[in-house]
Amino acid sequence: MTERPAVDSLGYEDARxxxxxxxxxxxxxxxxxxxxxxxxxxxxxxxxxxDEQLAGARERIEEKLAHADDPDADDAGD
Known part of the structure; x- marks a missing residue:
């Protein structure tokens, strides 16, 4: 078997x-x-x-959606 990169270094598309x-x-x-x-x-x-990559993306989307209606929350925490 050939040497493969460490799994934790792979992005979603490469891992998939x-x-x-x-x-x-x-x-x-x-x-x-x-x-x-x-x-x-x-x-x-x-x-x-x-799964980890998808969960992280989901969290970022949910956070953005939660703050979408709050004009004072623009870029909060960035």
């Missing part, structure tokens, strides 16, 4: 794209048990990273 590759590789099969387990673990970490 790699996760798709991991799923395809696991579906095709043909890997030994150790390689399959390592790939599965990488996939789990990638899925968590995607």
């Amino acid at each position: 794209d790699e996760l798709v590759e991991v799923v395809r590789a696991l579906e095709v099969g043909g890997l030994g048990l150790d390689d399959s387990v390592a790939l599965w673990e990488r996939g789990e970490a990638l899925a968590r990273r995607c």
Whole structure:
């Protein structure tokens, strides 16, 4: 298996794209048990990273929406 970047350094799109590759590789099969387990673990970490990235985006959007009707809150906390 080739060396991959650390999961926590990946942005959403890169993590998602790699996760798709991991799923395809696991579906095709043909890997030994150790390689399959390592790939599965990488996939789990990638899925968590995607969830974290989406949750962060959701929080930022909700914060902006919560302050959208408050003209005094423009750029508060930035």
